[in-house]
Amino acid sequence: MNVRKLYDFIRALSGYRISKRSLYGLDKEGYDALVADSGNESRPRWINDAMRHTGITYYQKVMQNVGKVADWAGNSVAVIHSHYRAVKGVTDKTSKQFWAIKPTQ
Helix, strand or coil: CCHHHHHHHHHHHCCCECCHHHHCCCCCCCCHHHHCCCCCCCCCECCCCHHHHHHHHHHHHHHCCHHHHHHHHCCCHHHHHHHCCCCCCCCHHHHHHHHCCCCCC
16 A cells, blocks of 8 residues: 555545646545546645644643643644744634544444
């Protein structure tokens, strides 16, 4: 299994713009129609490390402990302070919603 192609496939299924070349040769198991326009310019571009940054931001909101978050994320306390402590739109409510996201069965 090519993990990179699988990850690109998941992002394409999520609506992000992924080049068809990145999905070439991947067994799409019946999802071909959902990724047929994966290279369409109207789809949003994937932001590198978006999941990591989002996870750190919301983890900081839940933990309220910069040292623990820095250890968990592999960052310094200074980086957590400067990048993740006061992100606009991150509230207790949005944090609970984020951590409640679960895959469908």
